[in-house]
């Protein structure tokens with residue numbers, strides 16, 4: 282409490298860091314240790330650049346009244362060049378203007394932005410969902426209030442964050458919201474990671490969007506899903522000679538979003554009007570009888586509610602753990618995944634898995650139904666104890 286305060290502000294990535302390894306969290310957020318900044322372009326900065334470019338394009342579209350659905354390839358090129366021109370002037374000490382090598386990288390990044398804008402335009406032609414907020418910030422002093430997590434002993438954790446994109450639509454008299462997150466690497470939403478607290482961001486953002494829908498967008502809304510979009514420039518590999526249209530179709534497939542959706546065919550068709558046995562837009566498909574295929578990533582309303590409660594429970598447990606002073610060197614290990622691979626604090630923690638006194642926290646691999654079952658149990662047990 283002395284270090285963080287009885288009433289403190291946290292982010293979802295901070296919570297995920299705590300669940301990855303309590304010492305990593307302590308080193309970063311307690312001791313405030315940071316690596317020395319170097320004048321080089323790393324993956325997180327590239328992610329920031331894509332976010333800034335896509336936000337710039339959205340603002341420009343709003344300012345000029347253009348529709349995503351009507352964007353031509355030439356307009357996408359122009360918008361991406363203008364966005365990069367604008368952003369590179371301010372971005373990371375103008376690194377992209379610093380050497381010929383960085384000028385070349387900047388051209389490559391502009392191509393990625395262009396391709397992504399084009400794919401977003403094509404996706405918009407199939408969808409009833411429209412962006413209602415881009416880079417929507419929540420937290421103290423932001424457009425939306427923080428997500429308040431009550432902790433033990435009257436303490437409180439206030440979550441802040443920034444949601445890449447919130448989309449909404451009305452279907453059969455009900456309003457729905459979904460979250461779209463732009464990632465510079467390909468990412469799936471794995472319910473095992475949600476269960477262990479190492480992937481809470483998207484579902485927390487959906488919770489915030491649903492919680493504040495009325496005051497924010499003027500109506501109550503139900504959750505329709507969470508989706509990741511991979512910002513990239515795809516390489517199409519084929520043995521066949523493809524026409525322009527087929528190439529475009531293949532490119533669009535590579536932008537298919539990943540995540541979880543509400544298991545309501547009417548709502549999901551609102552995200553892809555051409556939804557059939559396959560989809561180039563979302564991780565769902567329909568059988569001939571109109572129900573979802575087994576491979577579809579869908580959750581029932583009840584399960585979405587369970588997941589929402591569970592994620593809040595995880596936040597609360599993390600907040601209590603932080604204030605109880607949990608700073609153990611105790612990284613998780615889930616199959617061959619462990620946080621030490623990308624952690625900056627190895628020279629500080631000196632974690633050595635060959636030392637019998639130090640060990641990983643081994644997480645069992647679960648399938649989606651097993652993860653959901655464990656979440657249901659935890660939520661129910663929590664309800665009984667409170």
Ligand code: SF4
Pocket residue numbers: 301302304305610611612620621622624625626627630631632
């Ligand atoms: S290197 Fe591993 S054990 Fe050390 S702080 Fe990072 S995550 Fe924890």
